[in-house]
Amino acid sequence: MDKKSNDNVEVEFSRSKQKSLSLKVKGASILVIIALGMMAAINTVSAEPRYLVYYNSNAAPLLAAADADYTHIIISFITLGPLVDGELTLVSPPEMVGQWSDVVKLKEAGKRVMISFGGGDMQADDYRVAIGREVELAKKITEFVKQWGLDGVDIDFEVSSALKIPTPSGAFDGVSFLTALTKALRDLLPQEHYLISHAPQPPYLDPLWHGGGYVKLLKQVGEKIDWITVQYYNNPSFDTQPSRTVVGEGDTPFVTSYISIVEGRNGLVWPSNKLVVGKPVYKADAANGHLAPSSVARTIVEPLRKRYGDQFGGLMGWQFSTLTADHRYWNNEMAKSLGLKP
Numbered sequence: 001m002d003k004k005s006n007d008n009v010e011v012e013f014s015r016s017k018q019k020s021l022s023l024k025v026k027g028a029s030i031l032v033i034i035a036l037g038m039m040a041a042i043n044t045v046s047a048e049p050r051y052l053v054y055y056n057s058n059a060a061p062l063l064a065a066a067d068a069d070y071t072h073i074i075i076s077f078i079t080l081g082p083l084v085d086g087e088l089t090l091v092s093p094p095e096m097v098g099q100w101s102d103v104v105k106l107k108e109a110g111k112r113v114m115i116s117f118g119g120g121d122m123q124a125d126d127y128r129v130a131i132g133r134e135v136e137l138a139k140k141i142t143e144f145v146k147q148w149g150l151d152g153v154d155i156d157f158e159v160s161s162a163l164k165i166p167t168p169s170g171a172f173d174g175v176s177f178l179t180a181l182t183k184a185l186r187d188l189l190p191q192e193h194y195l196i197s198h199a200p201q202p203p204y205l206d207p208l209w210h211g212g213g214y215v216k217l218l219k220q221v222g223e224k225i226d227w228i229t230v231q232y233y234n235n236p237s238f239d240t241q242p243s244r245t246v247v248g249e250g251d252t253p254f255v256t257s258y259i260s261i262v263e264g265r266n267g268l269v270w271p272s273n274k275l276v277v278g279k280p281v282y283k284a285d286a287a288n289g290h291l292a293p294s295s296v297a298r299t300i301v302e303p304l305r306k307r308y309g310d311q312f313g314g315l316m317g318w319q320f321s322t323l324t325a326d327h328r329y330w331n332n333e334m335a336k337s338l339g340l341k342p
Contacts, residue, residue, distance in 0.1 A: 001054065001076065001120050001156055001199070001231065001318055049305070049338050050276060050314030052229065053330070054116065058095045060322040063102040066109040069335035073111050073320070074154050077119035078144060080126055080137075088130055090140050100148050107149070114195060116154040117141055124159045124171065131172050138184030145189065152195030152226070153185060163204050165211025175213045179220050186224040199229045199278065199316075202238035202245075202256040205266055215268050222270070229276040229316045230256070233289025242291065242299050246277060249303065258304055272308045277301075278316040282326045285318055293329035297337035305339065314338070 052072040055062055065073050075096060081089035106113050130137045141153055155178065157163075162174025178198075185196055204214035218225070232239040232246045238256055243249045248257030255266045262272045279296055280286035291299070296315075305312050315338060321327040335341045 001056070001158075048310060048340055049312045050227070050316075051335055051338055051340060052276060052314065052316040053281075053320045054316070054318050056093075056095065056319045057321060060320065061102075062096070062099045063105060064322055065320055066102075066106050066111065068320070068331035069340060070317075070320075070331075071110075071112060071314075071340070072114060072151075073106055074114045074116050075150075076116040076154075076319075077121075077156065078115055078117050078141070079119065079122050080130055083129060088133060088136050088140050090144055092144075103148055103150065107151075112151040112195065113149075114152045114154050114197070115141075115145060115148075115150050116156050116199070118156040118158065120156075120158045122158070124162060127159060127162070127174075127177070128172060131177055134177060134180035135184045138181055138188055141185060142188040145194070152189060152197070154197045154199060154229075155182070156199040158201065160201075160204075163210070163213030165213055165216065175217050175220075178217055182217075182221040182224055186221075191224070191226070195226045196224065197227050197229060197276075198225055199231055201231050202235055202254075205230065205256045205261060206238075207267055208255070212266060215266055218268055218270065222268075225274070227274040227276055227313055228270070229278045230258075230261070231278045231318075233278070233280050233286040233318070236288050239289040242295075243303070246300055247303050259307070262308075271313075272311045273313050275313040276316050277304070277314070278318060281317040281319060281330045282321070282324050293326050293334060297334060301334075301337040305337070 050072055051070050052074060053065065053070045054074045054076050055065065056076045075093060077093060079091045081091040083089065103113050145153055157174060157178055159174055161168055161171040162177070164171070165175070167173045182196065189196060200214045203209040204212060206212050207215060218228070238245055238254065244252065245254045245257055248254065248259030253260050258275060258277060260266065261270050261275055263269070277300055279300070280290045283290040301315055315334070317330045322331065
């Protein structure tokens with residue numbers, strides 16, 4: 001994702017359940033709560049789906065999101081800057097100048113606030129300075145998260161050449177880079193307190209697209225990631241016909257559709273409660289893949305909620321504003337289809 005869209009990819013061919021166990025000890029009844037699943041369930045799973053939006057423009061102030069229905073606000077993007085005295089540096093989003101103090105107000109309004117690293121504007125050469133220095137990069141990102149009181153980090157990596165298997169000549173191994181970075185981030189940002197998400201484009205999850213680098217990545221570090229948000233836009237072969245390509249209904253569902261990913265048709269079974277559908281909010285927010293908000297609700301959200309119930313991972317909108325009718329629908333109406341408001 002960038003200011004308007006992410007880079008196109010060229011395509012060549014629980015809720016953690018709890019059980020109560022009543023034990024009799026010396027005549028007393030002791031209630032023992034057995035939590036099934038990891039402690040990470042605090043962050044990763046809830047009885048209702050996530051509703052995410054990226055903040056990437058000063059078309060509306062960040063604080064305006066406090067009145068919207070989103071559960072998570074993802075500020076974008078921090079990027080890599082030039083080395084300073086041999087150390088990695090991060091560049092903060094220019095749109096956030098004068099707005100960082102509003103993060104606490106969003107959190108007071110019940111929002112989880114995260115920062116996204118990367119984005120469609122970061123090219124291969126921008127990442128090379130950090131290759132082999134993933135632990136140092138993770139420390140820089142962690143410092144940023146803690147400095148501004150954020151709830152975690154989202155990784156939006158869109159250097160397609162680096163995700164091809166095998167790695168092409170002249171490219172770097174993006175799977176190894178992201179694996180090392182994710183492991184280092186999770187060591188520094190414990191899962192019971194902080195969130196880590198990834199936002200892959202659909203082809204990266206397709207083994208027929210150069211091996212599907214993200215499938216390999218998720219097999220290695222999936223347990224360290226709270227959820228992935230699949231960007232179902234800017235990839236025309238993967239995001240038209242939403243019932244087939246996004247939801248995964250019909251006789252010939254796409255291997256990168258929601259249902260297919262959950263059922264492991266790409267070689268990896270991925271939990272529904274850790275899978276989020278990403279769509280553009282407004283037609284100008286992406287080159288393609290936009291649907292009228294009511295269509296998103298009717299053709300994507302409602303079928304998936306019907307199928308998965310409270311195990312549906314959620315919906316993401318790219319990007320926040322208050323300027324158009326579509327933005328206002330996402331801000332104030334879409335949550336009804338998610339069951340977040342009556």
